[in-house]
Amino acid sequence: MVFPNYHIYPPTAPHVAYMQPKANAPSFFMADELRQELINRHLITMAQIDQADMPAVPTEVDSYHSLFPLEPLPPPNRIQKSSNFGYITSCYKAVNSKDDLPYCLRRIHGFRLVNTKCMVLVDMWKKIQHSNIVTLREVFTTKAFAEPSLVFAYDFHAGGETMMSRHFNDPNADAYFTKRKWGQHEGPLPRQHAGLLPESLIWAYIVQLSSALRTIHTAGLACRVMDPTKILITGKTRLRVNCVGVFDVLTFDNSQNNNPLALMAQYQQADLISLGKVVLALACNSLAGIQRENLQKAMELVTINYSSDLKNLILYLLTDQNRMRSVNDIMPMIGARFYTQLDAAQMRNDVIEEDLAKEVQNGRLFRLLAKLGTINERPEFQKDPTWSETGDRYLLKLFRDHLFHQVTEAGAPWIDLSHIISCLNKLDAGVPEKISLISRDEKSVLVVTYSDLKRCFENTFQELIAAANGQL
Structure with a gap:
């Protein structure tokens, strides 16, 4: 065998070369799209604030420093509370001085932790590692914000945006449910005119969200944050469930007979209903579709524009059953579409490995x-x-x-x-x-x-x- 006695750049592997359209960019370096995405993530990770412009943001919180708000800070005199958690919340990027890594801090304003038994649940959450779950690292109390606060530290995923901002930020999307009256049109509009999401994208989301729920439920926990405002999207289709464990601490009931897991089965059933609402909202491309008075019109929209498998999955998740349900019950409904997602993930991995090979030298x-x-x-x-x-x-x-x-x-x-x-x-x-x-x-x-x-x-x-x- 004869090998080159100096370092060389081999041509692109054929299974990748014929996978995507040929670009005019030099083949020595990674694709411009991937490069730009990585650069944007680096910019967000390294972003800092001018402390003089935001004196309300402390320089240090426990072992974290270099806080950077990830969303607009609530005004000091705000009374309105979060519609999700029932408390005023804010979110920051910060660097942990123990390992010099960036993390996401979710602050619960004005919360006093009076019972530490809920930390049993926090410890259970910290053990969960899953590709579609933002990992919880620690929970601590602090007075660094001039008032008692509870802080949840999560892994930081730069460039992530919520499903709410990605798919439900168009005020015109609700027009089908809010402006049209019965009898104006014969049935819902076809997909190409209604601006609905491709069914393949919805199934990609279903596979990831059900996978996350399966891991959470298997660990004996409940998600409780299956909501478009708490689902992060990075890249094109990668989902991660965010803010896990927050409700377990905020709503911990000391009267649960010293068993913090007593209500988990009930919460797990609620997770399946929440998953059904998320899928229905995606299928309608509108949050108005999951409101009770619009459910019939929403299901008609799904029936005309999507497959019967998707309709049956939504009906199963939203319909009350006489028995305890499991997230595993929807696996047969996903069926062979799981292999489609696996194939897409492996093809994406091939492309990224090829880009890495261009940069390795x-x-x-x-x-x-x-x-x-x-x-x-x-x-x-x-x-x-x-x-x-x-x-x-x-x-x-x-x-x-x-x-x-x-x-x-x-x-x-x-x-x-x-x-x-x-x-x-x-x-x-x-x-x-x-x-x-x-x-x-x-x-x-x-x-x-x-x-x-x-x-x-x-x-x-x-x-x-x-x-x-x-x-x-």
Whole structure:
């Protein structure tokens, strides 16, 4: 077997190359869409506030610092409470000084924790790790906000937006239920005119949400926050259930005979109804569709525009049953669509792995250029002003010109990224291939191998390192 003796960039794997449309972007680097998404996440992760503009935000809360509001802060004199939790809440990004990682802090204003037995449930939540659940890390009380507050610390997922803002932010979407009267049209409008979501997207959401519920219920807990305002969407279709465990602490009843899990079965049944409401709202593309007076019209909309499987799943979740239901009951209704989602996830993984393969060598090439930059054109070393122009350093200077400063026969700059990458890879591997280095006055030509250049490169850099460490 013969392998290349220097680092190379292979072409895109065929199963990925034929998966997506060909782009005009260079194949050396990741796709622009993925790059932009990652950059946006980094920007959000590194965002900070000007403390002078927001004096109400403390500099530190327990072991967290660099707080950054993730949503508009409620006014100081606000009386209206959250429609979900019954308390005024606010949300921040913060960095934990213990591990220097970013987290999301959900603050419950003015809450005094009088019973610590609920921490049993918090400990159960902290053990749950699932790809569709925002993990709860800790719960603590603080007076850093000038009033007693309860804070829930979750994993931070930069760039996430709620399902409410992604799909239910259009005021015109409710027009079908709020403005039309019976008899105006013969049945609901077709999907292409009603602006409804594709059924494949709804099933993708169902698979993820049911998977999250299955894990939560198996652990003996209940979600209790299956609501569009508490479901995060990152990327195109990735869902995560947020704010888990909040209700377990806020509504903890000390009279539950020392059994904090006494009502979990009841809450789990409520989770299934909440899941049905979320799916129905998605199918109608409107929160007005889940209101009791609109249910009949909403189901007619679903019947005309979607498959019978989706309609039956919604009816099963929303209809009272004479027995205890389980999230596993809807698995047969999902059926083979689960494999569609699995296939989509694996294809997405193939694309991301291919993008990673394009970038995996970039750190090594950057280190080569950084080392080369510390050597070339150094004005003085060990009181020798000609150090960078003599000996091994002169060869490296000519190699730098060979990399970056070549010109065409007409004297125009010749710029070829593949030439730069190929030469750097050969230098790093020290291949025996010969190269011609021409002086700037074109009066001398030096023929050397990449292995010679690598020896010069490493010896010179080690000389600089030794001087920097005081060993010379």
